[in-house]
Amino acid sequence: MGVTHLKRCDLFFDDFDGNFDCEYAIKAYKDEAFKRFKGGCNPKKIKIEKDYDGDQVTGEIVRIGSRQSLTYWRIYNKAAEQGLKGQVWYRSEVELKDVSIDVLTSPAECFAGLCVFSQSMNLSDKYSTDLLFKAKKTAMLTLEAKTEWLRKMCGRAIYDLVEDWGLSAEETLIALVGNDPKHGGKLSAPSYYSELIRF
Numbered sequence: 262m263g264v265t266h267l268k269r270c271d272l273f274f275d276d277f278d279g280n281f282d283c284e285y286a287i288k289a290y291k292d293e294a295f296k297r298f299k300g301g302c303n304p305k306k307i308k309i310e311k312d313y314d315g316d317q318v319t320g321e322i323v324r325i326g327s328r329q330s331l332t333y334w335r336i337y338n339k340a341a342e343q344g345l346k347g348q349v350w351y352r353s354e355v356e357l358k359d360v361s362i363d364v365l366t367s368p369a370e371c372f373a374g375l376c377v378f379s380q381s382m383n384l385s386d387k388y389s390t391d392l393l394f395k396a397k398k399t400a401m402l403t404l405e406a407k408t409e410w411l412r413k414m415c416g417r418a419i420y421d422l423v424e425d426w427g428l429s430a431e432e433t434l435i436a437l438v439g440n441d442p443k444h445g446g447k448l449s450a451p452s453y454y455s456e457l458i459r460f
Contacts, residue, residue, distance in 0.1 A: 266360065267357075267359075271354060275350065279351065281382060282336075286378070294376060295325055297375060304332075306324075320341055321338035333356040334354070334356075337354075
């Protein structure tokens with residue numbers, strides 16, 4: 262089709278061990294690890310945000326660079342964003358502008374080739390050995406987040422259906438979704454997530 266460049270492409274790396282958290286990103290920024298291998302200086306802007314609900318962290322994000330620059334980084338606590346208590350899930354996400362279409366054929370190499378920060382994640386090893394683990398972990402944490410949201414938003418109503426109306430679990434589910442539930446909507450996860458969890 263003659264397309265050689267993309268106006269924008271987002272790449273990300275999920276860390277479930279806590280090795281590449283927000284604190285690591287801040288230290289890497291101070292060590293100028295976000296300086297592009299292709300040349301240029303370390304991004305000038307860094308913005309650090311942390312939200313609390315009592316002692317509970319409800320949001321944690323580090324933004325590096327600006328939306329107008331060729332690379333704009335967001336490193337954030339995905340577990341806190343999804344309301345997953347006691348879980349570790351950090352996402353390092355970069356927004357690339359005017360990037361070669363080659364990024365679609367080798368995203369891991371492109372990500373690692375951006376700067377010292379992304380190279381430190383050693384994507385080639387992790388993706389070759391832990392691809393299934395990472396996909397399954399993401400699916401399980403997504404399911405846990407959806408379950409937690411449903412419990413908070415609808416827990417009492419579901420309890421009423423079971424206790425006050427004396428419905429079984431199956432009857433309650435049918436009352437909520439109908440006899441012919443359709444897969445889809447905002448709460449829907451990709452269909453392969455269920456296969457990954459059972460694998």
